[in-house]
Amino acid sequence: MQFLSYLINGISLGSVYALIALGYTMVYGIAKMLNFAHGDVIMIGSYVVFFAFGSAGMNPVLAIVLSMVVCTILGVTVERVAYRPLREAPSLAVLITAIGVSYLLQQVAQLAWTSNPKSFTSVVTGLQPISLFGGQLTISAETVVTIIACIVIMAALIWFVNCTPAGHAMLAVSEDRGAAQLMGVNVNATISLTFAIGSGLAAVAGALLCSSYPTLQPTTGAMPGIKAFVAAVFGGIGSIPGAFLGGILLGVIENLSKAYISTQLSDAIVFLVLVVVLIVKPTGLLGKKVNVKV
Amino acid sequence: MLKNMKKSTKSNCITLGIVIGFFVLIQILSAAGLLTNSFSGQLVPICAYVILAVSLNLTVGMLGELSLGHAGFMSVGAFSGTLVYVVLSDSAPKPLVMLLAFVVGGVVAGLFGFLVGIPVLRLSGDYLAIVTLAFGEIVKNVMNACYLGVDSHGLHFSLKDSASLNMEVDGKVLINGAMGITGIKKASTFTIGIVLVIITLLVILNLVNSRAGRAIKAIRDNEIAARSVGIPITKYKLMAFVTSAVFAGVAGVLYALNYSSLVAKKFDYNTSILILVFVVLGGIGNLRGSVIAAAVLTVLPELLRSMNDYRMLIYAIVLIVVMIFNQSPEMIALRKRLTARFHKEGEGDKAKEKKGVA
Numbered sequence: 137m138q139f140l141s142y143l144i145n146g147i148s149l150g151s152v153y154a155l156i157a158l159g160y161t162m163v164y165g166i167a168k169m170l171n172f173a174h175g176d177v178i179m180i181g182s183y184v185v186f187f188a189f190g191s192a193g194m195n196p197v198l199a200i201v202l203s204m205v206v207c208t209i210l211g212v213t214v215e216r217v218a219y220r221p222l223r224e225a226p227s228l229a230v231l232i233t234a235i236g237v238s239y240l241l242q243q244v245a246q247l248a249w250t251s252n253p254k255s256f257t258s259v260v261t262g263l264q265p266i267s268l269f270g271g272q273l274t275i276s277a278e279t280v281v282t283i284i285a286c287i288v289i290m291a292a293l294i295w296f297v298n299c300t301p302a303g304h305a306m307l308a309v310s311e312d313r314g315a316a317q318l319m320g321v322n323v324n325a326t327i328s329l330t331f332a333i334g335s336g337l338a339a340v341a342g343a344l345l346c347s348s349y350p351t352l353q354p355t356t357g358a359m360p361g362i363k364a365f366v367a368a369v370f371g372g373i374g375s376i377p378g379a380f381l382g383g384i385l386l387g388v389i390e391n392l393s394k395a396y397i398s399t400q401l402s403d404a405i406v407f408l409v410l411v412v413v414l415i416v417k418p419t420g421l422l423g424k425k426v427n428v429k430v
Numbered sequence: 431m432l433k434n435m436k437k438s439t440k441s442n443c444i445t446l447g448i449v450i451g452f453f454v455l456i457q458i459l460s461a462a463g464l465l466t467n468s469f470s471g472q473l474v475p476i477c478a479y480v481i482l483a484v485s486l487n488l489t490v491g492m493l494g495e496l497s498l499g500h501a502g503f504m505s506v507g508a509f510s511g512t513l514v515y516v517v518l519s520d521s522a523p524k525p526l527v528m529l530l531a532f533v534v535g536g537v538v539a540g541l542f543g544f545l546v547g548i549p550v551l552r553l554s555g556d557y558l559a560i561v562t563l564a565f566g567e568i569v570k571n572v573m574n575a576c577y578l579g580v581d582s583h584g585l586h587f588s589l590k591d592s593a594s595l596n597m598e599v600d601g602k603v604l605i606n607g608a609m610g611i612t613g614i615k616k617a618s619t620f621t622i623g624i625v626l627v628i629i630t631l632l633v634i635l636n637l638v639n640s641r642a643g644r645a646i647k648a649i650r651d652n653e654i655a656a657r658s659v660g661i662p663i664t665k666y667k668l669m670a671f672v673t674s675a676v677f678a679g680v681a682g683v684l685y686a687l688n689y690s691s692l693v694a695k696k697f698d699y700n701t702s703i704l705i706l707v708f709v710v711l712g713g714i715g716n717l718r719g720s721v722i723a724a725a726v727l728t729v730l731p732e733l734l735r736s737m738n739d740y741r742m743l744i745y746a747i748v749l750i751v752v753m754i755f756n757q758s759p760e761m762i763a764l765r766k767r768l769t770a771r772f773h774k775e776g777e778g779d780k781a782k783e784k785k786g787v788a
Binding site for chain 1: 490494495496549550552553556557559560561563564565567568571572574575589590699703706710714739740742743745746747749750753754756757758759760761
C-alpha cells in the first residue's frame with residue numbers, strides 16, 4: 137500500500153516535470169536551443185500566484201491565468217531581447233546567454249522578494265483528499281488535480297500541434313527552418329508562439345509544483361527546471377509524448393529512490409539515469425535519429 | 431632577440447610576465463604593510479580561480495564544448511587531495527605531503543575526467559553541457575552523503591551516517607557527510623598558488639600551441655573536416671577534457687587547503703557558472719583574458735562591498751550583453767562598419783584584413 141502511495145506521488149511530481157519538460161522540448165525542437173531560463177520562468181510564475189492568490193486573495197483560477205499572462209510576456213520578451221539576435225550564432229553562445237538569463241531572473245527575484253523562503257498556499261482549495269481501501273491510502277487533492285491538469289494540457293497540446301495551422305507551422309519549422317520560411321511560414325512568429333506556450337505552461341507547472349512543495353524562493357525553479365530538462369532528454373527531445381513519458385518516469389524514479397534508497401542520493405540517481413540514457417540511447421526513448429550531413 | 435621570437439612564444443611570455451609581475455607587486459605591497467586582511471585572504475582563492483578559469487578555457491575555448499561540471503572536478507580533486515593531506519600530515523615532512531596532495535588531487539580529478547569523458551565525448555553541444563552539469567550534481571550529492579572513517583582495522587565507508595561506519599573506539603571520522611572534512615591545518619600560501627598558476631599556464635599554453643593543440647582547435651572549428659583529414663577525434667577531445675579536469679582538481683586542493691574545513695556544497699552549479707563567467711568575460715579561447723578576468727572578478731566584490739547585492743545581477747547582465755555583442759551577426763557587422771569608419775581609408779582596410787585573419 138505504501139508503495140502505491142509513493143508511486144502516485146511520483147506520478148504527480150512527474151506530471152509537473154512533464155509540464156515543464158514540454159516547454160523545453162518544444163523550444164528545443166523548434167528553436168534548436170536549450171532554454172536554461174525556463175526553470176526560472178516557473179519561479180517568477182509561482183511568485184505571481186503567491187502574491188495574487190496568497191497575499192491579495194484573488195480567485196485561484198484567476199491568479200493562475202494572471203501568472204500565465206505574466207510568464208507568457210516574460211518568455212516572449214526574453215526570446216526577443218536575448219535569443220533572437222543570436223539565432224544564427226553558434227550554440228555555445230546561445231547556451232551561455234540562456235544561463236545568463238537564468239541568473240538574471242534569479243537575481244532580480246532575489247532583489248525584489250529577498251531570498252527568504254515564502255510559504256506557498258496551495259491553489260487547490262475546497263477539495264477533500266481521496267481516501268481509498270478504507271483509509272489505508274490517502275491521495276491529496278493536489279496530487280489528483282496535478283495529474284488531471286497534466287493529462288488535459290497534454291491532450292490539448294497534441295491537438296494544437298497536429299490539427300491547427302499554427303501547430304503545423306511549428307512542425308514545419310522544427311523539421312527544416314529554411315524550407316519552412318520558403319514555404320511562407322513566419323519563422324520568428326512561430327518561435328515566439330512556442331516560447332509563449334512553453335512559458336504559459338511553466339506558470340501552471342509552477343503553481344502546481346508549489347502547491348505540493350510549498351516553499352518558494354528565488355532558486356525554487358532551478359532544480360525542477362534541470363530535472364525537467366532531464367525528463368525531456370529522457371523521453372526524446374523534440375517529442376511531446378516523449379516529454380510526458382519522460383516526466384512521469386523521472387518523477388516515479390525520484391520518489392521511489394527517495395523512499396527506498398536514500399533521500400540524499402535521489403538527485404544523484406536522477407542524474408545518473410540521464411547519463412545512462414544519453415550514453416545508451418542519445419536520442420531518448422521516443423526521439424528521432426538525426427543524421428549529420430556535411 | 432625579441433624580433434626573432436615566435437609570435438606565440440612572445441604572447442606566452444607576456445602572460446607569464448603578468449602573473450610574475452602580480453606576484454612581485456603583492457610581495458612589495460605586503461612587505462610595505464599595505465595589504466588589508468580581507469585582501470590577503472583572497473590571494474589563494476585568486477590563484478585557484480585563475481587555474482580553474484584557464485583550465486575551463488581549454489575545454490570551452492579550445493575544444494569548443496561547454497562544460498558545466500567544472501566544480502565537480504574541483505570537488506573530487508579537493509576531497510581526495512585534502513584526505514591525503516589530513517591522513518599524512520603528521521607522518522611526513524610538510525612540503526612532501528603538500529606535493530603528494532596536489533598530485534593525488536590532480537590524478538583523481540583526471541581519472542574522473544577520463545571516466546566521464548569516454549562516454550560523454552560521444553555527445554556534443556547542449557547534451558554534453560547537460561551531462562557535465564549532471565556529473566557536477568552527482569558529485570555534490572554523493573560527497574554530501576559520504577562518510578569515511580579510519581581505525582585500526584583500516585578504512586570504513588558508508589553512504590548513510592557516521593554511526594553506520596562501525597568503527598572501533600580508536601576510529602577517526604575523516605569525511606563526515608554534509609559537514610565534510612574538518613580540522614584541516616591551513617597550508618596553502620600565495621607562493622604555492624602562484625607556482626601552480628605558472629605550471630598550469632606553462633602546460634596549457636604549450637599544449638595549445640603544440641600539434642595536439644592545433645588538432646584540438648581543428649576539432650572545434652569543424653569536427654567532420656578534422657575527422658576527414660585523419661585527426662583522431664576521441665583521443666584529442668579526451669586529452670583536452672582530462673587536462674582540464676586535472677588542473678581543476680589541483681585548483682580544488684589549493685582552494686581546500688586554504689580553509690580549515692571543506693564541504694561538498696561549496697562546489698555546486700553556481701561555482702561552475704562563476705568559472706564560466708570568468709572564461710566568457712576574459713574572452714573565450716583567450717587564456718590571458720581568463721587569468722585577468724578571474725583575478726579581477728575575485729577581487730572586485732571585496733572592493734565594491736556596498737555593491738555586493740548587485741554583483742551576480744551585474745554578472746548576469748554582462749554575460750548576456752557580451753554574448754550578444756560578440757556573437758550576434760548584426761553586431762559583428764555593425765562593429766566592422768564602425769572600426770572601418772574610425773580608421774583612415776588605407777589603414778581601415780589593413781585593420782579589416784587583420785581582423786579577418788585573427
